[in-house]
């Protein structure tokens with residue numbers, strides 16, 4: 001078979017995650033609003049970068065992001081656009097309002113509709129999201145749309161010849177698995193695969209003019225029942241600890257002195 | 271529909287410990303549902319694994335001899351066939367890197383709700399209740415699964431390993447694997463993180479995390495390590511950023527270390543980090559956040575700014 005290079009379309013799933021301040025309070029089944037911040041999911045930042053690099057290498061002609069989230073998260077979506085994605089899709093609907101925990105099955109239904117409409121050759125997602133850390137959406141989506149897949153990818157060869165992605169999967173204990181995956185595929189991207197860029201001022205300006213298309217369930221042809229989900233978050237609490245940690249108090253000189261004493265007792269630096 | 275099906279985890283010819291933990295977790299559920307605990311062993315030297323995994327609590331072992339190494343398509347197909355044959359109420363899989371490469375696909379295929387990374391599980395026979403962490407371990411949650419059947423991946427080292435010798439029936443399943451549906455193939459393995467230093471040999475580790483903020487700031491940590499005659503290690507983001515080489519990374523995907531003293535500086539203590547250092551004899555944490563998960567396993571702590579504490583500590587040894 002002759003080698004050929006086709007231009008690809010890449011879809012990147014991008015999530016805005018909630019970040020929590022050091023000191024916080026729990027109200028019901030959530031952290032009280034005033035202790036929450038928002039950020040582009042760390043893993044998705046690497047996924048966006050990988051897609052943009054594939055485009056810069058001439059292997060992709062379009063990078064589209066897809067996000068499930070309310071209007072508030074458009075700033076985060078613009079961050080991905082500022083880093084080089086071409087356009088964005090944001091899925092939101094009244095039916096999603098007030099859902100505490102959108103489960104993997106529900107996310108899969110929504111993203112599946114977008115994959116079917118956009119027909120990408122490659123979907124990049126993050127390994128997990130930093131807030132609820134399910135780590136399952138990418139692979140679930142692949143199964144639902146009949147794509148191939150690879151989870152926890154920390155290396156991707158930028159040639160994609162013959163419709164095959166050669167990847168490294170990061171296993172436990174410093175072992176990497178080298179795997180060839182047929183396209184179309186979903187890869188869940190691990191941190192460290194590349195060096196995510198900072199958006200340039202020009203990128204930020206351009207991002208304001210890029211398409212950000214909002215889709216409701218009806219637009220996607222997804223039934224409201226499909227996103228109801230079977231999981232319910234019923235409690236949130238601070239983990240019990242069995243810790244008997246000794247905390248040294250005082251100024252830095254005092255605490256450093258206490259620690260130095262401990263280290264000397266242990267024979268460190270003697 | 272009262273049985274439980276657990277899926278053993280193995281890699282490169284070794285059965286992994288989480289397999290025995292899955293037996294414990296599965297047994298606990300099956301005791302309540304009143305069903306049998308089945309264990310699936312897929313690919314690799316299955317007979318050898320079946321013998322090892324035949325511990326107390328397992329009722330039936332199903333082996334699927336197909337290929338040496340892990341392949342998610344073979345796993346997905348084999349588990350779907352076992353599911354049809356056994357009709358279990360719960361399916362348990364490891365929350366390992368490979369577990370996360372097949373479990374979500376199995377859930378999608380079988381139309382089961384999935385809960386990942388569970389640290390606790392309970393059932394009354396009807397509703398499954400799982401405990402899992404959020405926000406990098408800052409909070410824990412209870413999740414109720416309202417479905418007849420569900421798939422759960424469990425975090426390693428949360429359940430004790432099953433012991434003893436079991437008297438499970440061992441059956442080879444002649445799985446009908448559709449080879450055309452296999453769209454990925456493993457071409458090799460590589461060990462990474464070799465090189466000049468072996469942090470797992472060190473007696474004292476000064477370990478730095480994202481709290482250091484900038485690469486230039488690493489100098490104050492190097493100075494401390496020098497003053498203490500200690501070895502420098504780090505959490506993952508420092509290596510991801512390229513500030514230290516891979517052989518300095520402590521954790522699930524890096525090295526497992528057991529020094530006499532481990533000083534965690536600006537490290538939150540995410541589960542994947544803790545997996546690599548919880549066996550240290552004495553753990554000291556320097557962190558501005560008194561609620562950081564690292565405090566749960568630290569023996570001594572300073573809740574203060576590392577940029578004040580570290581230079582003061584270095585000075586004590588000069």
Ligand SMILES: Cc1cc2nc3c(=O)[nH]c(=O)nc-3n(C[C@H](O)[C@H](O)[C@H](O)COP(=O)(O)OP(=O)(O)OC[C@H]3O[C@@H](n4cnc5c(N)ncnc54)[C@H](O)[C@@H]3O)c2cc1C
Nearest residue numbers: 479480481505506521522523524536537538543558559576
């Ligand atoms: C599949 C997989 C494998 C992984 N493998 C590993 C692994 O092998 N090793 C690993 O480490 N991680 C691993 N991770 C990543 C892990 O989940 C965490 O993201 C990572 O450990 C966080 O590193 P950190 O604690 O340095 O950063 P953060 O979680 O960002 O914590 C930084 C800490 O610094 C403190 N801090 C900030 N400023 C200061 C200051 N001035 N003074 C004192 N304290 C300060 C903060 O309070 C915070 O607690 C893995 C993740 C996945 C999904």
